[in-house]
Each structure stands twice: as C-alpha cells, then as structure tokens.
Amino acid sequence: MSTSSLLADVGAGTPPIEAFLDEAVQRRVDGVVVAAVDVPDRMLEPLLTSGAQVVTVGSPRHGTSTDVVSSDDERIAADAVAYLHSRGHRNLGIISGPVRVAPGSARLDGYRQALRDHGLRPFYLRGVFTSAGGLCGRRSVGVDQAVRVDARVVNVLSSSVSGDLVVVGAGIVGASVAYHAARAGAAVTLVDAGRPGGGVTADSFAWVGASGVRKGPAAGLRATATAEYHRLGAELPGLPVTWSGSLSWTGQDSAPDAGPGQTIVDAATVAALEPALRRPPEWAVWAPGDGAVDSVGVAERLVAAARAHGARVHLDARVTAVRRDAAGRIAGVETAAGLLSGATVVLAAGVATAALGASLGVRVPVEPSPSPLFRLRAPAGLVRTVVNTEDFDLRQVAADRLIAAADSPERTLAAVRSTFHGAGGVELLSTRLGARPMPADGEPIVGPVAEVPGLYLAVMHSAVTLAAAVGRLVARELVDGTVESALSGCRPDRF
Ligand SMILES: Cc1cc2nc3c(=O)[nH]c(=O)nc-3n(C[C@H](O)[C@H](O)[C@H](O)COP(=O)(O)OP(=O)(O)OC[C@H]3O[C@@H](n4cnc5c(N)ncnc54)[C@H](O)[C@@H]3O)c2cc1C
Incomplete structure (x- = not known):
C-alpha cells in the first residue's frame, strides 16, 4: 500500500481553508488532520460525508463527531501565571487569541481566574494567533519601548514544555x-x-570526528558536530579543544573514497603530518577538520x-x-x-x-558497552594528529602523555613502539574500562x-x-x- 500526504497552510495570505477542504474531498483522502483553530463545523461536513476520518487539533468541536487532540488551555494559562508569580513577577498581562475560538477563550479564563487567585489585576488585549498579532499586541501595550522583553515570558504559552x-x-x-x-x-x-x-566522559578518547559520515538517521546532526564545537569555543573562551586533524589508515592496498571533509593523502604527506612514523602508509584518510577535546x-x-x-x-x-x-x-x-x-x-x-x-x-x-582506554608515558611530540589504525586510536594529550583506545594493553604498547621512532621507552600508566551508553x-x-x-x-x-x-x-x-x-x-x- 502506498501513502501520500497533503500539507496545506491555510493562514493569512494563503488559499482559504475551503479551497483545501474541497481539494481533499476531490482527491478522496482517507483522513485529514485539521490543525487550524478557526474552522466552523459546517466546513467539515462535506469531508465527513465523503467518509474521510477527521481529527482536529486544539479545538473541540461541538457539532461534529470528529476526534480531538487538545490541550488544557485554561490550566496552561493558570500555570503560566503561577510560574511567573513564583518568579516574582506581579504585573502580568496577556495578549490572548480570538475569544470566539476555544483556545483563546479558555486561556483568557484561566489567566483571569489565576490573577484573581493571586489578588492581582488582570490586564489583557485580544489578539490573533499569529506573529503579527503578538507583535501588534506588544507594541500597543508599549512592551517593546517600556520594558526589557524577556523571551521566557513572551514564550510561556507557546513553549512545548513549561516550568523549570x-x-x-x-x-x-x-x-x-x-x-x-x-x-x-x-x-x-x-x-x-x-x-x-x-x-x-572521563574515560573517553574524545575524538571530535564527524568527517566521512554520509548516511544514517543522525547524519545531518553529525555533519554539524565540528562546526558546533567552533561555535561553542567562541561562546566559551578557553574551551579545551584541539583542532589537530585526524589520519586513518588500514593495511589494505587501495584507499577508500574520501567522504565529506576528508582527502586521501600519500605517504609523503602522511610523513609530513606524523614525522615520527617509521613506515608511513602508502595512503591515509586525512580529515583536517577533526579534533579532540579534554x-x-x-x-x-x-x-x-x-x-x-x-x-x-x-x-x-x-x-x-x-x-x-x-x-x-x-x-x-x-x-x-x-x-x-x-x-x-x-x-x-x-x-x-x-x-x-x-x-x-x-x-x-541503552546497554553499557565496555571499552578500554590506556594512558601512556611517551616522549613529547611523538604523535601530532588523531591517529586511527587497526591497532589503536592514539593521540597526545600532554607533552609526555598519550591516550589510546584499543583492545589490549600489551598489544597496544607493542604496536606504538613499533609504529613510531623513539617510542622504545613508551610505558603504560593506567587502564580504564569505560561503559559507553550504547543505544540498541x-x-x-x-x-x-x-x-x-x-x-x-x-x-x-x-x-x-x-x-x-x-x-x-x-x-x-x-x-x-x-x-x-x-x-x-x-x-x-x-x-
Ligand atoms: C574508551 C572510550 C573511547 C571513546 N571515544 C570516543 C570518541 O573518540 N568520541 C566520542 O564522541 N565518544 C567517544 N566515547 C563515547 C563517549 O565517551 C560517551 O558517548 C560520552 O562520554 C557519554 O556522555 P554522557 O554525558 O551521556 O554520559 P556520562 O559521562 O556517563 O554522564 C552521565 C552522568 O549521569 C550521572 N548519573 C547517573 N545516574 C545518576 C543518578 N541516578 N542521579 C544523578 N546522576 C546520575 C553520572 O554520575 C554521570 O556523570 C568513548 C568512550 C570510551 C569508553
């Protein structure tokens, strides 16, 4: 069975709702979700008699048998008043929606009652449920000019969650x-x-590496990961992030295709990036935008x-x-x-x-997924980037310290000593086993x-x-x- 969806914006400046409802009847849709507050019951009649299922959102309907998903608007408004009152606010206004529709009148009722309960004087303006309506209301009460606008206050009723x-x-x-x-x-x-x-978090290798990710439900999220750290670093000066880039290789003869943010580099380039390598690989994936954090x-x-x-x-x-x-x-x-x-x-x-x-x-x-982290004493400057091979993930965290995410301490020590010049004296300082939270x-x-x-x-x-x-x-x-x-x-x- 194939399904398709029709989405129509029937707000101001768009085709009227009747046009959309007519089209829905013509196309013999199976069901319609009406998420507009101001739809008279008579407008829904042709749709209902066509056999379509109708669910309305936020607006109880008295004359039809449609199902309704609605919020307790009266309680929401009362909670909003109680919240602002608890934060020390006493001069509380409301720019209501139109009172002829249920959310508008219910919110106004909840607001008025809560103000009476707190012994405060109500002050409200009727508006419409649009940004322009809100702006208009704000201007007419002088909020923009007279008072510092507090986004928390403005957004109390429209937020998906409320309260602390x-x-x-x-x-x-x-x-x-x-x-x-x-x-x-x-x-x-x-x-x-x-x-x-x-x-x-204390046992993490802490590579900030999102390069190369092409697909998966969180691909879009991962694609922004490094840019978001740059943003955070600008907001919080001194954030301990190092943008060293990462080098990855395997023992395979041919290189993979480079993914987003990656290039394939040859042995000479690898040697320039990691001068202590004994035998630079023929190819490596270089992700210059990657980094690591403390x-x-x-x-x-x-x-x-x-x-x-x-x-x-x-x-x-x-x-x-x-x-x-x-x-x-x-x-x-x-x-x-x-x-x-x-x-x-x-x-x-x-x-x-x-x-x-x-x-x-x-x-x-979510299950715990154990993964070891080794701390090693090592000469200064032994490793310059985040190095990822079949033996280990490795990076330098201080002048004389490396960390490695790998499977066994003995194999890791042997691999580090044989991979780099001047690494004969590298010693294991500690092993930690972290339990990674791993979604199914x-x-x-x-x-x-x-x-x-x-x-x-x-x-x-x-x-x-x-x-x-x-x-x-x-x-x-x-x-x-x-x-x-x-x-x-x-x-x-x-x-
Ligand atoms: C060896 C290793 C290498 C890794 N390498 C990388 C890497 O290179 N890059 C990467 O992105 N990720 C890496 N990870 C994974 C990464 O470390 C985790 O995904 C991340 O640290 C999870 O953070 P968190 O805040 O969800 O969990 P946590 O750091 O575990 O934080 C959960 C917090 O909840 C608190 N808590 C728990 N129960 C309660 C309670 N009942 N009441 C109050 N507080 C509670 C705990 O005290 C804890 O502080 C690695 C992990 C390991 C082990």
Whole structure:
C-alpha cells in the first residue's frame, strides 16, 4: 500500500481553508488532520460525508463527531501565571487569541481566574494567533519601548514544555543541555551523582570526528558536530579543544573514497603530518577538520557556564526517583537532599538512563558497552594528529602523555613502539574500562517521551562529538518549543 500526504497552510495570505477542504474531498483522502483553530463545523461536513476520518487539533468541536487532540488551555494559562508569580513577577498581562475560538477563550479564563487567585489585576488585549498579532499586541501595550522583553515570558504559552527544567547527569551531554538551556533563559537545575564529567566522559578518547559520515538517521546532526564545537569555543573562551586533524589508515592496498571533509593523502604527506612514523602508509584518510577535546574539561566548563547563566547545580546528589504529579506529569526528581522540582526532566544519565526510565515504566533501549582506554608515558611530540589504525586510536594529550583506545594493553604498547621512532621507552600508566551508553540501534535517543508528559531523553554514543550540537538543539526544543528536524531520526518512539 502506498501513502501520500497533503500539507496545506491555510493562514493569512494563503488559499482559504475551503479551497483545501474541497481539494481533499476531490482527491478522496482517507483522513485529514485539521490543525487550524478557526474552522466552523459546517466546513467539515462535506469531508465527513465523503467518509474521510477527521481529527482536529486544539479545538473541540461541538457539532461534529470528529476526534480531538487538545490541550488544557485554561490550566496552561493558570500555570503560566503561577510560574511567573513564583518568579516574582506581579504585573502580568496577556495578549490572548480570538475569544470566539476555544483556545483563546479558555486561556483568557484561566489567566483571569489565576490573577484573581493571586489578588492581582488582570490586564489583557485580544489578539490573533499569529506573529503579527503578538507583535501588534506588544507594541500597543508599549512592551517593546517600556520594558526589557524577556523571551521566557513572551514564550510561556507557546513553549512545548513549561516550568523549570531539571537535567539529570552532568556528563558531557547533560552539561551541554544545561548550559544551552540556561543560556536561552530557562530556569535550570542540574543534578549529578558525582562530579561533572565523572561518568564515562572521563574515560573517553574524545575524538571530535564527524568527517566521512554520509548516511544514517543522525547524519545531518553529525555533519554539524565540528562546526558546533567552533561555535561553542567562541561562546566559551578557553574551551579545551584541539583542532589537530585526524589520519586513518588500514593495511589494505587501495584507499577508500574520501567522504565529506576528508582527502586521501600519500605517504609523503602522511610523513609530513606524523614525522615520527617509521613506515608511513602508502595512503591515509586525512580529515583536517577533526579534533579532540579534554572531555572532562569541557563538561566542567559547560557546568560553570550554566551556573553563570543562573543554573542551580547539585553535585554528589544521586537521583533516587523521578516524581510525577496526580495527572501523571513530571513534577521533579527525588534526591537524598530532597525533591528538586521541575515540570520537565531531561534524563542525560548515560548508562543509568535505562534504569531511571524503567522506574517510570519507560523502556530506554541503552546497554553499557565496555571499552578500554590506556594512558601512556611517551616522549613529547611523538604523535601530532588523531591517529586511527587497526591497532589503536592514539593521540597526545600532554607533552609526555598519550591516550589510546584499543583492545589490549600489551598489544597496544607493542604496536606504538613499533609504529613510531623513539617510542622504545613508551610505558603504560593506567587502564580504564569505560561503559559507553550504547543505544540498541547505535543511533542517538533524543526527544520527549509521549507517555510521560514532561520527560525528555538525551542519551547516545559518540556523545563527545555530538555534545555541542545536541545541547543546542535540545535547548531549542525545550525552551523555544521548536521541533528540530536534525533530531527527527533520533526520537525515542522509533523503538
Ligand atoms: C574508551 C572510550 C573511547 C571513546 N571515544 C570516543 C570518541 O573518540 N568520541 C566520542 O564522541 N565518544 C567517544 N566515547 C563515547 C563517549 O565517551 C560517551 O558517548 C560520552 O562520554 C557519554 O556522555 P554522557 O554525558 O551521556 O554520559 P556520562 O559521562 O556517563 O554522564 C552521565 C552522568 O549521569 C550521572 N548519573 C547517573 N545516574 C545518576 C543518578 N541516578 N542521579 C544523578 N546522576 C546520575 C553520572 O554520575 C554521570 O556523570 C568513548 C568512550 C570510551 C569508553
């Protein structure tokens, strides 16, 4: 069976809704989702009598038998008032939508009642549900001229989530989400059982390498990874990122095709890039845009910056439960130090995300995937780029230190000594076994959980590479209410 979709914008300046509904009847569509607020029942009659299924969004219909997906607009407006009141605001206006449609009148009712409950004087303007309507309303109350416009306040009713945000996990993912959300104006609480970056982030090889990725649901996201780190580096001076490029080769005779951001280089070029190599390979994949980070340093910097933007940070505070209210919505998280309230909880707890989700009846298909990291003492300047071979991933992290991600310490030592001149004295300093959070299909799990309103997941492999991009996009979804297409292949409901 093949399916097709028709999408029509019936807003101002576009063909009227009647034209679209006529076309839908002509084309004998199976079903229509009506997401416009202002559609009289009579307009839907021809569609319903044609046998099409109709679902309306946000606008209960009294004269027809259509199914409706709607939000509790009265409660939303009351919650928005309560939230602003709790933040110390007392002069609260509303630019309502048209009151002849349900969301407009319900929000106005909720707002008026909440103002009365708080002993405040209502002040409202009728508007329309368009950007122009909002702007017009703002101008007529003098907001733009008289008061600093606070994006949090302007966006309270249109955001996909409301209320304070609790981020569980100050690994590189949670730290990035907390920083970006706090910077965007959200009231953020970040909580971790240990210290920033103290989970698997501390055991990472931390190569920021997205070159060569061509396909997969997160290809678009990965393609932006290095550019997002450059952006983050500009926002946070001193961010510990090194743009060394990466060199990869195998024992095969012929080189692969170069992917995006890569070139194939010959032995002479490899020797120039890595002068200590004993036998430079005939070919290598050179990705000059790749780099690496001090992953704990980045997590710490992000947490410090989140604090500077007003985030409350609770370290050494294990989350023991995620709380829901009587209606099943997220209410916050429980720690030994008490309840941390929040209408939205982001689980960015790495491998622990699965257990925290399970406590809410939510399956998060993430397993720990163990991978060793070796620290080696080595002469200064032995390795200059990120080197990736069949034996190891290797890079220099300090004048006398290398790190290697590989399978066995003995084989790694032997391979490093035989690959580079002057490496006879390289010694193993430590071995760590990190548990990488590995989603069942290898792709990031990022997005809201439909069954638990207010719950949002952010867990993935290669999270060091993806952290800057994911943090910004998640914050946009949570704070601005956008739906980021770069995350569309990462949604939890694909399982
Ligand atoms: C050897 C190795 C090499 C790697 N190489 C790379 C690489 O080159 N490039 C790359 O991109 N990725 C690499 N990775 C993967 C990368 O390190 C991880 O994807 C990333 O660190 C995951 O970050 P995270 O924030 O999701 O998890 P974590 O760093 O584990 O953070 C989760 C946080 O949640 C906290 N937490 C857990 N449970 C609770 C609770 N109940 N209450 C409160 N807090 C809680 C933990 O204390 C922890 O701080 C490598 C991993 C390993 C092991």
